[in-house]
Amino acid sequence: MNPTPEELRRAMIAEMDASFEQVRAYLSTLSDQEWQGPTDDEGWTIQDHVIHMAVWAGSMVAVAEKQPRWEALGVDRDTWKTIKHDYDRINAAVQRRFQGWSRSQVWAEFERSHQALVEKASTMTIANLERPYSEYQDLAENQNEPLYAYMSGNSIGHYDEHLGYIRAILGDL
Numbered sequence: 001m002n003p004t005p006e007e008l009r010r011a012m013i014a015e016m017d018a019s020f021e022q023v024r025a026y027l028s029t030l031s032d033q034e035w036q037g038p039t040d041d042e043g044w045t046i047q048d049h050v051i052h053m054a055v056w057a058g059s060m061v062a063v064a065e066k067q068p069r070w071e072a073l074g075v076d077r078d079t080w081k082t083i084k085h086d087y088d089r090i091n092a093a094v095q096r097r098f099q100g101w102s103r104s105q106v107w108a109e110f111e112r113s114h115q116a117l118v119e120k121a122s123t124m125t126i127a128n129l130e131r132p133y134s135e136y137q138d139l140a141e142n143q144n145e146p147l148y149a150y151m152s153g154n155s156i157g158h159y160d161e162h163l164g165y166i167r168a169i170l171g172d173l
Contacts, residue, residue: 005126019159049162051098058113060154
């Protein structure tokens with residue numbers, strides 16, 4: 001028997017929470033020096049990776065509310081237009097925006113963003129979650145994957161990806 005759309009939603013949310021918890025559990029073992037000290041080849045600290053995950057997850061709440069995603073990311077529309085070929089420019093702008101934030105501020109933002117995304121996914125209708133991403137963003141031409149796929153990708157997939165980067169910074173693979 002195939003799962004119902006509601007069962008699929010619950011499974012996605014459970015996976016979002018499990019992925020978040022995996023990141024949370026790992027980060028809770030790290031010192032302030034580890035959070036703010038070593039960097040990867042791009043010059044990002046662990047703290048930079050955490051705020052990056054927070055901002056991108058939070059931007060999906062804006063998308064679901066049909067608000068400009070670039071505003072949620074804190075970039076201008078022209079910078080956002082480069083997304084098809086230059087994520088690095090957007091990510092650098094996000095990184096600069098949060099320089100000087102404390103570990104506790106970054107962590108609180110990550111928790112807030114994750115919970116807001118879970119809440120949004122929990123309360124939207126299944127029909128709206130299945131609508132194409134392009135119906136939610138005016139610059140998202142030909143992006144016809146369903147909104148839930150973007151929610152999943154900007155949480156589960158993103159958290160897992162960046163946990164790998166964080167572990168690599170510390171040589172903990």
